[in-house]
Amino acid sequence: MKKLSDLLPGLRGGGTHRFGPTATPKPLTAGLVLLAFLLAPAALGGYGSGLVALYLPLVLLALSADLLWGLNGVVSFGHAAFFTAGAYLAALIVGGPGDSAAGTLSYLQATNVGAGPGDVWRGVFEALAAVRILGVSVLALVLPAVVVGLFGLVLGLVLFRLPSPEVYVPLMTLGLGVIMTTSLVGVSFLGASNGLSNIPSFVADTWLTRVAGDGMSKYYFNLLFLVVAYGVYWWFRGSSWGRRWLGSGDSPLRLDALGYRANLTRSLGFGASAALAGFAGALYVGSIGFVAPAQAAVGQSAMVLIWVAVGRPGSFFGPLVGVLTIQISSFFLSGVLKNSWQLVLGVILILVVVLMTRAAEIRAFVRRTVRRAERPPVERVASASE
Amino acid sequence: MSIVLQVLFQGLGIGSVLLLGALGLMIIYGVMGIVNLAHGEFVMVGAYASVVVSTVGMSWLSIPAAVLVAGALGLLVDVVVVRYFYNNPVASMLGTFGIGMVLQSVVLLVFGPNLQRSEQPITASVPIGFGQSFSVWRLVLIGVAVVTTIGLGLVLARTKYGLTVRLVTADRQVASTLGIRSKRTNRWTFALGCALAGFGGALAAPLANVSPTMGVTYLANSFLVVVLARLGDVRSTALWSAALGVGLAGVAAVSNDVVATIIIWVAALAIVAVRRTELSAVRV
Amino acid sequence: MNISHGNGAPVSGRVRPSIRVHRRLLAGVALAGALAMTTTACSGGANQQAAADGNTIKLGLLYSLTGDLATVETPMHDAALLAVDEINAAGGINGKKIEPVVEDYASDNAKAVEKANKLIEDDHVVATLGMYTSASRLAVLPKFEQSNSLLLYAVVTEGLECSPNVIYTGITPSQTLEQTIPWMLQHLGKKVYLVGSDYIYPHTVNAIAKKLIEQNGGEVVADDYFPLGSTEFGTAVSKIKNSNADVVFSSLVAGSIPAFYKQYHAGGLDFQQRPLVSSITSEAEIAGMGADNAVGSYTASSYFQSIDSPTNDAFVKAIKAKYGSGQFTDREMAAAYSTVYMFKKAVESAGGDLSTDHLKKVFPGTSVEGPQGTVTVESNNNTTMTSLLGKVNASGQFDVVQDFGQVKADPFPASVVPNPPTCPVRVK
DSSP states (O other): OOOGGGGSSSTTSOSSOOOOOOOOOOHHHHHHHHHHHHHHHHHHHHHHHHHHHHHHHHHHHHHHHHHHHHHHOOOOSOHHHHHHHHHHHHHHHHHOSSOHHHHHHHHHHSSSOSOOHHHHHHHHHHHHHTOEETTEETHHHHHHHHHHHHHHHHHHHHHTTSSOHHHHHHHHHHHHHHHHHHHHTTOGGGTGGGOBOOOOOTTTTSHHHHHHHHHHHHHHHHHHHHHHHHHHHHHHHHSHHHHHHHHHHHOHHHHHHTTOOHHHHHHHHHHHHHHHHHHHHHHHHHHHOOBOGGGGSHHHHHHHHHHHHHTOTTOTTHHHHHHHHHHHHHHHHHHHHGGGHHHHHHHHHHHHHHHHHTHHHHHHHHHHHHHHHHSOHHHHHHHHTO | OHHHHHHHHHHHHHHHHHHHHHHHHHHHHHHHOOOOTTHHHHHHHHHHHHHHHHHHTOGGGHHHHHHHHHHHHHHHHHHHTGGGGTTOHHHHHHHHHHHHHHHHHHHHHHHOSSOBOOOOSOOOEEEEETTEEEEHHHHHHHHHHHHHHHHHHHHHHHSHHHHHHHHHHHOHHHHHHTTOOHHHHHHHHHHHHHHHHHHHHHHHGGGSOBOTTTTHHHHHHHHHHHHHSOTTOHHHHHHHHHHHHHHHHHHHHHSOHHHHHHHHHHHHHHHHHHOOTTTOOOOO | OOOOOSSSOOSSSOOOHHHHHHHHHHHHHHHHHHHHHHHHHHOOGGGGSOTTOTTEEEEEEEEOSSSTTHHHHHHHHHHHHHHHHHHHHTTOBTTBEEEEEEEEOTTOHHHHHHHHHIIIIISOOSEEEEOOSHHHHHHHHHHHHHTTOOEEEOSOOOOOOOOTTEEEOSOOHHHHHHHHHHHHHHHTOSEEEEEEESSHHHHHHHHHHHHHHHHTTOEEEEEEEEOTTOOOOHHHHHHHHHSOOSEEEEEOOTTHHHHHHHHHHHTTOOTTTSOEEESSOOHHHHHHHOHHHHTTOEEEESOOTTOOSHHHHHHHHHHHHHHOTTOOOOHHHHHHHHHHHHHHHHHHHHTTOOOHHHHHHHSTTOEEEETTEEEEEOTTSOEEEEEEEEEEOTTSOEEEEEEEEEEOOOSSOTTTOSSOOOSSOOOO
16 A cells, blocks of 8 residues: 655655755855855845845745755645744744734724733833844844744654654644644734734844845845855765764664664754744745735645755755745746736746656766767777778 | 534535545545645636536536546646656656646636636525525535545446556556556546546535635645545545534534634644554555 | 766766766756846836836836736726726826836735835836735835835725825725614614624724624624635524524625625525625625625625716726626726826826825825715825615616715724824834
């Protein structure tokens, strides 16, 4: 009988397409990519930088999902939920609870005038937001990562005790997304269906915004964290921790036999992935200015998986390529094509996927052509003269 | 007592739509190893086909038309695109996602974004005792779902095609060593899965809304049923669809729909977590 | 070590250097292409110029042309474009044509923010007409306030807001409920069953309705909410049936409406014995469910397609001519259409200065004769309009049952809000 674990890329010897982490790139390549991103605002301008700035936290989100999918064989359908949870926490700290409409609504629903739950918390959040380094409310970035990470850790401890976690994680995280969107809509403390809006940029009060403007300052701020995250990721992939992580997904039984507790490793990793997703959400809410329940939906989590898939699960720059390609082409296409852009994007996606599945044949063709070109001329003349 | 009866019928009504959706998703996954993210869009195509046929005046033909159109479209999509995705989970996810986008866009561009009118062929309601009455069309829906399930079960149990499906679902490698031409099985299975989805769409359309994005809601719930039930087992799928439907209706009757969704999902996940034996066949 | 199969296929996971280079090149090209696309999308030279340069006046149109909300927003976009075409055909505004800059935010509020950025910072529009849900408006509002641009919001709203950078031309509960609820209690019954979709707009409307019902001697029997987009109402209908309610007040929205009305009848209820009143249901939803499912129900609104006036006749005719004889017109379309005309009037009186600050001063007091009658923007940035109560007839159109006349909009009705702020006031 087929198991749903066969859903996952080749890690149990199931499917015919094996993904695994590719090598880390050469320092030269990485350096060139970094340089390109540092210099891009010159070409993009303030407006363009502001636009790309919105996509950088999404790269972090895709990276967090890829940690699980590409490196450990676990597909999560709930990373948008972790992302949105982090966004809500950051929004509460920096922006305070429920907006005017929801606040009045609470009043209308209750019969007594006076302080709602929001007012008590408002003081707490303001105190948290007041902790600043160089003008940035750091707790609004740190706390979401910590809280969401802890939640992810607890969830992971439960999930990885079950016999086939590759089966349960997709399902449970799918349920997480459904439950989160449905329940958030009723919580007026969190702005109900409107969510929390008017969230200021993290660098709004800093010298960076004064010098570079709103768009570029958000871009460089987000880029900073992206570079740091990728730096850590680079180190991780080359380290023994990275190998332990790969092993826990590839063959947990062998890892256990060697004395490393695979389940604990995976739970910790799941928590770390959730923490990164929550952090990405916090960063995002400072860039885009709002958070709403719809962002936790299963469809959004599916989009995260699409980003990872387009960039190839397990590939180092995969999340970057996936997010930027899809998001930028969506923006560009919808501006040009108005209401038929999804048709074009869908067709492109299908073409890319079909080509991907034929990649082996394409590669073989390329190899043949390259070999033919590389064969020394003497041999060719010799064989031709026979 | 009257509430119980109402909840029961209501739940079976919800369950029958879930069932038709889940069956299609299940056989496609079981035989082909494909997660069809475009499943909801085939439901939508069936709904639109039934609307178009009704508008032309032949509303009794609307359901067979929906089945044929959805099935034929599934066949076409398989021949052109899906055949590259067999047994490739990542590619099938991405590819069917793209197919879903394309289908939604095409329907949007051709029919426009407005809701389409879809009428129940029978609008009467019938008393079911204790002062309650129930829509005849919903009863028809339940009946048709039951008949389809039995029919599909018979096909799987008694026909050569059904044997092939069961064998490939259980163990693909053994099936191929026995010389089963899985490509043809895959093709017809995809068409059948899409036809079932379209069938569900045509039946649900009179009670729901027909718009290009109507299919999205069917995906998550059908997926839940497929995971709860034993893969490849039609009866198990039927039972879990009914359970889910009655559960949703029951909790909604006591409190409200939002709470019902949350509670039922939490319960379903708990069931899956607790019931370990079914899903852990072989441990690596 | 150089082990090979002899056919060039790699043995270990290591790939030949030439292939690795190809793959990297591909990724690099893709990335470069993506960044290049952004740059082109951003710096189209002409876009850098000021909005009223040359011979056009740029009006942004930010609507969902795809996704779940396309059903309701595309007709608004269509009606707005019709107005633009008519104005341009008649010579434009002070000789300059309106250049509509259309953007689709695909029912995704994050995309809405991206597109709002584009319209304001890249296209430099004079104003933007668009948005639909309150969540979408709140998502883009900070951008309009911070960049000091103007948003024209032509959709029915729950009020509770009056930003200086938004002109609200949609009807508010203060213009529908305060007139309709007393009439409903007097003519249809005192025991009311409230239903609604589960998000802020229906909750707010129902909360105000509850207060008004109690203040006017009625009784609220129950208050049920359903997930947005839900189409399962069998249980709800039987609950209503088993209750002693005389009338149902519905704040269900969009797709839930046809499903609810259909299942109302399927469950054995009808609008004769148990009438239904809504402040939302319009010709759009009736088209989706068929006249026989809606006949006999009431809607409180500012506009009906059946309104008998020269302006409305011309409007309906023009819509049908452009978009097909089956196309309906509803309140949101009428509002979008007349808002473009209000924009025209405001720009005319603004003369040469089309800056947002100047427009903010000029808009209040602007009045046009639209399909829905006279509409006037007031100093609180909301719009005075006619309040009507209509009943659906057998052909799916509304017969006007009550005309409450011109009613001013009060986004913070004193009857329910303790300390109303003085409008306009920034959202935060």
